[in-house]
Structures are given as structure tokens and as C-alpha cells.
Amino acid sequence: MNLLDVSNLHASVETDDGPQPILKGLNLTVKAGEVHAIMGPNGSGKSTLANVLSGRPGYAVDGGEAMLGGKNLLDLEPFERAQIGMFLAFQYPVEIPGVSNMEFLKASIDSLARARGEEQPNTASFMRTVRELAGSLDLDPAFLKRGVNEGFSGGEKKRNEIMQLLLLNPKLALLDETDSGLDIDALKVVADGVNRYRSESNGVVLITHYQRLLDYIVPDYVHVLSNGQIIESGDKSLALELEAKGYAWLT
């Protein structure tokens, strides 16, 4: 069975001038164990795809289907999508002042466990796990006590997203430009985290603007998103080609 099945998805973003169609019949299938990269020029609808799949407010689905593990995503509340294994690493992680990172992670993991009828992890071992994860991503353990993303550098915010990915271990990870704004060392740390997450039982959709990330996370498929549709798909070599020639030759 496919992990993610998106077929003929149409969606628009709500703007002050009314709804503006962005996704215009998008198809995407991800099987367990696969990594799909989605590339495309700025404004082509990459974030829109990630947001619509995860249920962010401000978008309207105009048609089509999106299934995760056989369940209709579009019927579910955002937290229900998360509970069945959908994870979005944000392009712009938001700050939640006063809510410590540790507290946030505990609330998250407890909610997921509750929804799945699993036992909530005991606090001491949970905290140990989180500290180890933080360490493995070069994050100072002190940052776990700080407010979620409060005063974090751009790189820390992105590594924090990856830490959450590793902790929550979702079925499907959508990473929205997790590489943007990272220097090469941070990029390697992030890529290493994603590679540790990869397994035969989960899938990754890697949204990126640059092929450089794909040197570290080697995708099984590369898709080009343009004007709300996937206009070209291939393997890693497509990304190299895009880098050499730009997007113009495809459109």
C-alpha cells in the first residue's frame, strides 16, 4: 500500500482579494522507505502543498484527494493528521514564548501516545532521550529549558525541527526548506538527522530549493513543481540537471 497518495489535488490560498488557486491538479505517490524531493522555483506552490497536506488554516481544498496510510487526510483536523503520523518540519518555525521546549515535546509525545492508545513515556526516561537527541544535533541541553524557538538562531530552529522529527518518529515527514539558511556544517547535521530517521517503514518528502541538500540526503525521486503541478519527475540526476540549467527549460 502507498504511504502517501495525492491525486489531482487542487487548492487555493485565501488572500485579501479572495481565494487564489495555487495547486492545480497535483499528483504524488510515496511508498514506505522512499525519499521524494520536490523542487521548484519560488512561488511555485511547494509550501502550499505541505501546508494543505498538514491542514494549516488559510487554505481551501478545491478538489482531489490526499490519503495517508489509507486514511483521507482532508477530512481530519490538523492534530488528527499528526496523530496518524503526518509531520511537517516548518520552513519558518514559530516562537511560543514561555512554553519550554521540553514541556512542548512532552505535550506532543503524550498527545500522540494518547491518541494511539499507547502508554505515555515516563518523564525521566523521556527527558534522557530528548537530551541525547539534542546532543546528537549539536544543540546545547540548556536550550531545552528555553521557550520553543524563543530567541533561537535560524540554524537552531531548523535543528529543533529535526530533533522533533527524530523524537516523534512519524510515518511521513514533510520537510519544507529545512536546508535554507543553513551553513554547510549545520546542513550536514540536519542531513545526518534525516538519514537517521529514514527507514523501510516511513517516507520523506523533501521540499528544497537547492540541490546541495540532495548531496547529503540522496532521494529516490526528484519532482519539479511548477505552476501548481508536477511537471517533471526523475531520479537524483534531475536535480543536477536543474542546477545546471535552471527551471526555465522545463516550463
Next chain:
Amino acid sequence: MSKSSVDDLVEAGSEYHAGFVTDVESETLPPGLDESVVRFISARKGEPQWLTDWRLEAFAKWREMREPNWAHVHYPPIDFQAISYYSAPKSQTDGPRSLDEVDPELLRTYEKLGIPLHEQAALAGVVPDPAAIGTPAGANVAVDVVFDSVSIATTFKETLAEAGVIFCPISEAVHSHPELVQKYLGSVIPQRDNYYAALNSAVFSDGSFVYIPKGVRCPMELSTYFRINERNTGQFERTLIIADEGSHVSYLEGCTAPMRDENQLHAAVVELVAMGDAEIKYSTVQNWYPGDENGKGGIYNFVTKRGLCAGPRAKISWTQVETGSAITWKYPSVVLRGDESVGEFYSVALTNNRQQADTGTKMIHMGKNTKSTIVSKGISAGGSENCYRGLVRISPTAQNARNFTQCDSLLIGDQCGAHTFPYIENKNNSATVEHEASTSKVSDDQLFACQQRGIETEQAVSMIVNGFCKEVFRELPMEFAVEAGKLLEVSLEGAVG
């Protein structure tokens, strides 16, 4: 917009968790207020003549005063003749020996509030078996219950007595320690201080009295739970806390009231006196019934609280979490008379639906090198109005006085209001007065970030709001901090559909 966006969260009402009426036999005075009512209350309590006179004096002053109208709150005129000014549970003279003897209605009430068994016993006035209360909270908290108008239970008296601490209903202190009561009653909040204080002075029902002797650190937190229990019964508590030189006390006041339709007036007075080097920490969690989502019913909470730092290096700290009441009108204040004395005010005020809160503090600097800190967190949801009103007054004598004020507002949805009225009167050039203010919203992005990690909407809002309040919750004693967090969650239920 998806279903879970902030705007949609502001609809739908919630059930008030503490909303139920306990059916305990009681003795209630018919509605109405005149001199004879004042005399009746005083006689019923067997008060000495000076106190009867003091009440009558207050009543005479009250009759000449008018209700204040400067607060940013709106409500229909109160008919003071429609209120009953006295109500007492009947069986209060002989306290229960065990929980089996306690009115089962009362126990059910406690159960619904989620009060643990050992605490229920304490609240119901059962003399506890020490082995049965092994938990730290049970061992360290002394509880004095004001159930309606009369304190029906006072516990842990012996431990306190050993330390020389007096902690009892003020009606009892009038008889057991008349010299202290007569000396300090009205010394910080005079009878005619304001309309509601005058009313309270005339008809006050009961409340707590605390005296901490010189140099004594009170061995436990002192705690009072207030409940309003009779239909149409005004509550007029009167609390007086005196911390003698070099002493220390932490006092917790918690309130939660049953559901009812009529608006109810609650006009308490709390006076604190801290002598030189003494410290009083006064914490409140206020959860009176706020009315329904249309603004029907709910408590009018018109309270006067003030502390006097009477001697050098005295310290008074008010921490409040206000989530209940239809209308809150409350400004816990500190008069910093002693040199180097310290006043603090930490406040969380949450309003939802049609609640209105006008709350803040007054810091009156008189002594040299006095210092005050104000941290106010206002949260408005639904169609509520939340207003911070604060006064920092630096008198000419307050050389090198310092104040820091931080005033933050958080909005949930766009139908609510947040207002800030900081008044500063500085009559001394050497003083430093700092004021910071911010207004923010619980954003769709923050909510979505939580939801995307599997956290359900209500919990997400409550977590974000709790985060916003962190600086204040830090000031609360441990057991109260937990309760406060829980209360915010309950109070926000209406806001998160």
C-alpha cells in the same frame, strides 16, 4: 479558514466546572440593609460594643457615599436592598469527627472540584488523624474554611499555636485577641476608603485573622478556601494579617463558587500589616462563577486589598490568578512606608465570554529606597474586556524609590478588548520608574505549530496561555501553581470551542 483557526475558537460556551449548589441547611437573614441588620449581625456574633459602633459608623459613612463609576466595567445598578447580609450553616457549632459525619452534599461538592480526600476532610473541619495525611501538601498547609459567611473549620491549630501563630476566624479573634483586632482593623483600609470597603466594614461576615509573632517564620502555608453557597447572599469577608517584626508568612486564598442565575455581590476587604523586616506573601486563585457565555449570572467581585509595609525592609507580595467572576474590580496595593521596604504585584487576569475585569495595583512609595515590582498578565478571550489599571506614586519623601512595571496583554480572537491605564505620579526626582507594555495574540501559526505535533486545540491554547503567564506562576506556591494551570485550562474551555 479551517475549523481550528483562532477566530472560530471563540464561539461556543463551556460548562462551569465548579457550578453546583450545595444544599446545606442554613440560617439566612431576609434581604435588606438598615441599621438593624448591622446590629443583628454584630449581636449574632456576640461582638463587643466597640465593634458594633465601628460597624454602625461605617454604615453611616456608606450611606453618604456613592458607587464608583470610573472603572472600565458595565453592569446594571445593584439593588443593595435585595441582598441578604447574613447566612450561616446551622451545624457549625459542633464540628464533625470524621468524613462520615460531614454533610454528603458538601463532600460531593469537593469531589466535583477535584479536591483530594485528605484535603476534603480538612476543608470539612474534620480533626485529622496525622497518619492519614502523610503527603507533604497535607502536612504543610493549614486550612481555614469560610463556608458561606461563617468559618466552620480551622485546622492545624496546634502546630501553629506552638509557633505562637494565631490563625483563626476573625469573628473568633474579636473575642480571643480583641486588642490586636481593635488596633489593626481598618488601620490600612479605613471604613470610608471606598464604597465597597465601607459596606464591608458595616456588614462583614467573617474571614481570617492571622498574627505572626516577632521573628517567627510561620511553619506552614496558611490557606483559606472561600465558597459562596446561598442564593442571593452577599459575601463580605474581612481578613486581617499582621506580621510582627522579622516574621514571615505565606497565605493562600482560593475561591470557587457554585452556579446560579442571579448576579452576586462579593465585597471583601483584606488588610495586611508587615512590621520591620517582616514578609507577607499573599496568593490568590479566584474562580468565582463567571456567568454564562451570554453574560447571564456570575459574581461581582469588588474587592479592596491593601498592605502596609509599616517598618524598614518590610516586604509585601501579592500574587493573584483571577479567572472567575462576571466583574472583577480589584487593586491589591502596597503602601511602602518603611525605608527600603518592598512591594510586589504579580497578576494573571483571564477573562472569557462576557467577563469584565478592571484590575491592577497601587504602589505608594513613602519611605527611602523603597522598591516595587509589578508584573501583570492580562488574557482576554471571547467577547470579554480586560483592563489593567495601576498607580505608582512616589511621594516627596521617597528618596531613590524604584518601580518596575511590566504589563502584557494576550488576546484570543478579535472580539475581546485589552486596555492598559498606567498612572505614574512622581514627586521625587531621584526616583526611577520603568514601564514596559506589550500586546500580543495567540496566533493561528502558534496554534497550528502545536496541532501539527498532535496537540489538541484546547490543550494548545492552554499551553500557550500558561507560557504567557509563566513569570507570575513562578511566584505561586507549588500546590497553587498546579491548580492555577488547571483553572486556566477550565476557564479557557469556552474560548476554544
